[in-house]
Amino acid sequence: VLVFAALAGRLGGGFADAEFRAVFDAHAHHAHRVLRRLGVREAEIDDVLQEVFLVVHRRFREIEPADVGPWVHGICVRKAAEHRRAGRRREAVTTRSEEAALAADVTTGTDPEAQASSSEELARLDRALDTLSDEERAVFVLYEIEELTLKAIAEATSTPLTTVYARLGRARERVARAFSRPDTRRSA
Amino acid sequence: VSSPSKPGNEAPERWSKALDRDDPLRGALRAARGERAPQRRLDRVFASVVAIAPGGAGGGELAGGADVADAAGAGAVATSGAHAIGKAAIVGKAAAASMATGSGVLAKAVIVGVFGATSVGTAWWISTDAAPPTPAPTAVVRSAAARAPTAAPMTTERPRAVEAAAPSAAPSSERPTPRGGASSPAVPDDRSEAALLREASAAVSSDPSRAIELVDEAERRFARGSLGQERELIRVQALIATGRREEAIHRARKLLARDPSTAHRPRLEKLLPELAN
Numbered sequence: 001v002l003v004f005a006a007l008a009g010r011l012g013g014g015f016a017d018a019e020f021r022a023v024f025d026a027h028a029h030h031a032h033r034v035l036r037r038l039g040v041r042e043a044e045i046d047d048v049l050q051e052v053f054l055v056v057h058r059r060f061r062e063i064e065p066a067d068v069g070p071w072v073h074g075i076c077v078r079k080a081a082e083h084r085r086a087g088r089r090r091e092a093v094t095t096r097s098e099e100a101a102l103a104a105d106v107t108t109g110t111d112p113e114a115q116a117s118s119s120e121e122l123a124r125l126d127r128a129l130d131t132l133s134d135e136e137r138a139v140f141v142l143y144e145i146e147e148l149t150l151k152a153i154a155e156a157t158s159t160p161l162t163t164v165y166a167r168l169g170r171a172r173e174r175v176a177r178a179f180s181r182p183d184t185r186r187s188a
Numbered sequence: 189v190s191s192p193s194k195p196g197n198e199a200p201e202r203w204s205k206a207l208d209r210d211d212p213l214r215g216a217l218r219a220a221r222g223e224r225a226p227q228r229r230l231d232r233v234f235a236s237v238v239a240i241a242p243g244g245a246g247g248g249e250l251a252g253g254a255d256v257a258d259a260a261g262a263g264a265v266a267t268s269g270a271h272a273i274g275k276a277a278i279v280g281k282a283a284a285a286s287m288a289t290g291s292g293v294l295a296k297a298v299i300v301g302v303f304g305a306t307s308v309g310t311a312w313w314i315s316t317d318a319a320p321p322t323p324a325p326t327a328v329v330r331s332a333a334a335r336a337p338t339a340a341p342m343t344t345e346r347p348r349a350v351e352a353a354a355p356s357a358a359p360s361s362e363r364p365t366p367r368g369g370a371s372s373p374a375v376p377d378d379r380s381e382a383a384l385l386r387e388a389s390a391a392v393s394s395d396p397s398r399a400i401e402l403v404d405e406a407e408r409r410f411a412r413g414s415l416g417q418e419r420e421l422i423r424v425q426a427l428i429a430t431g432r433r434e435e436a437i438h439r440a441r442k443l444l445a446r447d448p449s450t451a452h453r454p455r456l457e458k459l460l461p462e463l464a465n
Contacts, residue, residue, distance in 0.1 A: 017238060020238070020241075021234070024230075024234050024237075028225075028230045028233065028234070029224055029225060029230070032225040032229075032230065033220070033221075033223050033224075033225070036223065037220055044380065046229060046232065046233050046382075046383075047380045047381075047382035047383060049230075049233050050233050050236050050237055050382045050386070051382065051414070051415075053233065053234070053237045054237055054240070054241055054418070057237055057238070057241040058241065058451055119219075121212050121213075121215055121216040121219065122216050122219050122220060124212070124216060125213070125216040125217065125219075125220060143202065144202055144203050144204065144217055145204075145217060145220045145221050146221075147202060147204075147221070149199065150199050168200070172203075175213075176213070179212075179213050179216075180213075
């Protein structure tokens with residue numbers, strides 16, 4: 001079957017779906033992760049991810065292959081913001097425990113330091129991120145977690161580089177403050 | 189904790205490296221970076237995107253765009269047990285669609301159809317995480333999975349291929365059990381627009397009337413939703429599947445009148461050649 005599939009892939013020539021599948025496989029994990037950290041609710045991430053990749057599907061051939069990663073991140077930032085603006089917060093849809101159950105099958109990587117970090121610390125990070133503006137949050141997440149360069153972030157978010165610097169500075173201050181604060185407040 | 193440098197200077201070192209090793213913030217950032225969504229969830233999203241994306245399947249519309257989604261659905265089914273094979277099914281089926289269109293040689297389509305169906309059947313069989321071949325219209329997760337066994341009947345050649353492949357591949361004694369707690373118990377009345385359309389699209393070939401009910405619901409609840417065109421595309425496919433071709437043409441014309449440059453035009457014209465006149 002695998003041999004046939006490889007053969008079929010070759011025969012397909014300009015084979016749009018295999019091409020899209022490759023783009024999806026390369027970026028969907030990152031996009032999923034970005035959406036989580038940008039504060040899209042767990043139960044809604046798959047929907048937003050679907051919207052993100054509908055855009056990707058429509059346009060990825062226009063993008064230089066090397067730029068696709070930052071471009072996808074940029075779409076995530078916009079879709080996450082749209083999602084919040086649209087006020088599609090169906091608070092009653094999922095209970096806290098359902099939300100946790102959905103999140104539970106998201107796995108952490110193999111980084112030993114990441115393993116050592118408890119899910120409580122990740123929740124603390126999310127609460128700290130909740131104190132940021134959308135713009136600050138996007139820069140912080142793309143720089144500190146996704147490890148894009150500041151230049152790539154500027155391009156992905158159509159923002160001047162100086163503004164990106166400034167937002168990262170503010171975001172860092174706020175995150176540092178909020179993260180070290182004892183957890184007295186509930187997450188929003 | 190240092191502030192980033194001024195513009196023009198070097199970018200600040202990332203906190204995941206710059207912070208002390210025992211700083212919990214450093215650990216949290218690394219944990220965040222290491223997170224991976226389950227492949228099963230991503231495959232489901234992939235299937236729904238190719239099912240409703242403009243021009244999907246690279247123009248291989250002879251077998252219908254939804255058919256490729258079927259293959260992707262099989263991929264989703266196969267993830268836990270045999271992700272690679274699931275992918276093979278996608279490639280195989282997509283190839284079937286594109287080759288059938290490209291060559292127009294029926295015999296070729298049959299042969300490739302058999303291969304495609306076989307790989308779908310295999311993927312389904314190998315999976316230990318698959319739903320039984322009964323439609324489960326209320327659960328998004330299961331409806332995608334449940335379609336794998338009925339993936340082929342879009343063209344007249346394929347059902348036979350599936351009958352040949354699936355029973356041997358999935359003896360009833362080994363029929364996999366339904367998905368367990370991993371799937372989200374969706375609250376039917378609160379499904380999002382995207383979730384409704386995902387489900388509708390999954391039902392187009394197996395239960396087109398159900399698909400129409402779902403797009404009606406999507407239209408009622410998300411009259412100003414952002415996926416209106418995708419909704420109408422699914423409706424057109426479902427109407428054709430139920431034999432209501434005139435209505436399908438009417439809906440398609442309306443969509444094209446509202447947005448003449450829609451990216452869905454090529455697909456609509458392939459589904460309904462009479463639109464081109």
